[in-house]
Amino acid sequence: MLAEQAIRASEIILAVAYVQQSAEFIRGLSPEKLWGYIRLILSLLLLCNVQPLFVELGLFVIACILLQRFQGPYCGGSDCMSILVLLCLLLAHAAPTLFWQEVVLGYLAFQLTFSYFQSGYIKIINADWRSGCALHDVFFITAYPVSQHARTWANSRRLLFLMSWAVMLFELLFPLSLLNHYALIMALVVAASFHLANACLFGLNRFFWIWLAAYPIILWFQGRLMSG
Amino acid sequence: MLRLLLPVLFPSWRFFSSIGPSPRIHIAFLDKVDQIPTEWIEFRPLPEFISVKKGLWRLVHNPQWNETLFVNTCAEHLFEAHSRMREQEIMWRILRAIHSGEINHTAEAKFVTYRICALIREGATVTQTTTFIARPAMITVALGKSNGESC
Numbered sequence: 001m002l003a004e005q006a007i008r009a010s011e012i013i014l015a016v017a018y019v020q021q022s023a024e025f026i027r028g029l030s031p032e033k034l035w036g037y038i039r040l041i042l043s044l045l046l047l048c049n050v051q052p053l054f055v056e057l058g059l060f061v062i063a064c065i066l067l068q069r070f071q072g073p074y075c076g077g078s079d080c081m082s083i084l085v086l087l088c089l090l091l092a093h094a095a096p097t098l099f100w101q102e103v104v105l106g107y108l109a110f111q112l113t114f115s116y117f118q119s120g121y122i123k124i125i126n127a128d129w130r131s132g133c134a135l136h137d138v139f140f141i142t143a144y145p146v147s148q149h150a151r152t153w154a155n156s157r158r159l160l161f162l163m164s165w166a167v168m169l170f171e172l173l174f175p176l177s178l179l180n181h182y183a184l185i186m187a188l189v190v191a192a193s194f195h196l197a198n199a200c201l202f203g204l205n206r207f208f209w210i211w212l213a214a215y216p217i218i219l220w221f222q223g224r225l226m227s228g
Numbered sequence: 229m230l231r232l233l234l235p236v237l238f239p240s241w242r243f244f245s246s247i248g249p250s251p252r253i254h255i256a257f258l259d260k261v262d263q264i265p266t267e268w269i270e271f272r273p274l275p276e277f278i279s280v281k282k283g284l285w286r287l288v289h290n291p292q293w294n295e296t297l298f299v300n301t302c303a304e305h306l307f308e309a310h311s312r313m314r315e316q317e318i319m320w321r322i323l324r325a326i327h328s329g330e331i332n333h334t335a336e337a338k339f340v341t342y343r344i345c346a347l348i349r350e351g352a353t354v355t356q357t358t359t360f361i362a363r364p365a366m367i368t369v370a371l372g373k374s375n376g377e378s379c
Contacts, residue, residue: 024291029320067232071313074298080239087237115241122245137247141347141354143300146286146293149277200283203293 003101006220007092008049010213011056014085015047017209018059021075021082031069035062056090077115078206084111085213102224109221112214113175116191120171129168132161144202153201167194184222188215249346251303252356255322257337261364265341271322271331272296295321303344306360318342319365326367339364 001009022043025036039062046055063083066074073079088108095101128134139145139154153160170190177187192215195208253272256265278286286293299321302314322342325331333340344360 020288023289024294027291028295029324064229064233067236068229070298070317071311072232073236075294076297076301077239077241077243080236083236084239111239115239118241119243122242126246128246134244134247137349138244141349142247142250143252143296145274146283147275147278151274196287199287203286203290203297205287205290206294208287 001216001220001223003092003098003105003220003224006105006216007089009216010085011046011049011052011089013209013213013216014082014089015043017082017206017213018043019047020209021206032066032074035066035069038062053090053093056086056093059086060090075206078204078210081111081115081207081210081214084108085210085217088217105217106221106224108214109218112211112218113178115211116171116174120168120174123164124168124172129164132157132164135160135164135167138202144204146201146203150201170194178218178222178225181222181226184219188218247349248304249307249348249359251300251307252345252347253299253303253318253322253342254345255331255340255342257333257367258339258341258364259336261339263339265343265361268343269331271299271325271342303360306344307346310360315360315362319362323365323367333367338367340367341365 018039022036022040025032026040027033028036039059042055042058042062046052046059060083063079063086067079067083085108088104091104092101095104123129123134126134128137136154136157139151139160145151145153170187174187174191177183192208192212195204195211198204199208252270254268255271256268258265272292299318302311302317305311305314319340319342322331322340326333326340341364342362343358345356346359348355348357
């Protein structure tokens with residue numbers, strides 16, 4: 001995949017993710033509602049590939065305004081990844097040379113890989129995660145499960161133990177998938193399924209869409225690594 | 229601004245690193261501003277079940293749930309230190325839920341307050357401790373004008 005193709009594919013998914021987020025803000029309180037409308041228009045322009053550099057600049061300014069408004073991300077990690085993808089695509093357009101374009105896209109690929117690896121690492125060094133207790137607590141006491149029925153997963157101790165280890169091993173081993181194109185595609189399919197499960201069980205819908213937006217860049221990055 | 233932007237550009241991806249106290253928010257209606265609340269109701273209790281159709285729709289559009297997650301984030305910040313901004317953010321959203329008819333109240337109720345409880349598991353026991361009670365706000369306050377300024 002060429003860098004330009006990866007950037008465009010990433011922009012299309014980012015635009016869809018931003019349309020989704022903006023539509024939710026439009027249902028919110030007055031200040032974020034206004035920014036939601038403006039961001040929706042800009043996202044549609046990005047989807048149609050209209051002046052992507054300036055549109056992404058506008059989206060970045062709004063992202064900063066919303067960061068200030070909420071004194072941090074509104075939706076935690078999904079907002080971090082949204083801004084990261086947006087800024088890297090913006091800088092890729094603005095990069096003076098191919099080298100700098102590859103540096104910013106490489107940074108995004110690194111952050112995507114690191115998002116899985118670090119998440120797996122901090123879990124596996126925690127005894128509660130290794131025993132399955134932490135995932136039990138996620139279902140049992142946190143505010144994340146989307147329904148009382150989802151909360152009853154806390155009773156399936158053996159399943160949660162297996163799920164904990166499956167998640168930890170997948171996240172830790174994710175960087176190894178960069179060694180082979182087909183292994184990476186498989187890993188991304190599993191990762192997308194993982195985000196989908198999180199969306200269904202914990203309502204983390206924004207994570208699903210925005211992590212997908214970085215996948216074309218890591219596919220390009222893997223090809224670039226292998227070609228030397 | 230840089231203080232807010234840097235953790236986003238160089239993020240720490242420590243999802244569910246440890247499971248700390250989990251917030252629960254309860255609201256109470258008051259006839260008078262100085263009344264002691266006696267009856268608390270849970271703010272946005274979980275539904276029993278989400279159908280596949282509804283689950284698929286929520287994958288695309290789920291503003292209320294994401295707002296609730298933001299409210300919980302504000303509550304977690306209030307566990308650590310008081311913040312007028314975080315306190316008001318939660319109150320505005322409760323007031324909007326009342327104004328939109330999501331939460332019903334009696335005609336006598338003029339004010340609303342909320343409390344934040346921390347759910348903690350210690351061994352086999354789960355305890356619930358009230359960590360914060362907000363200043364009451366007038367229910368009739370216009371969100372657009374004052375953004376739910378508390379009394």
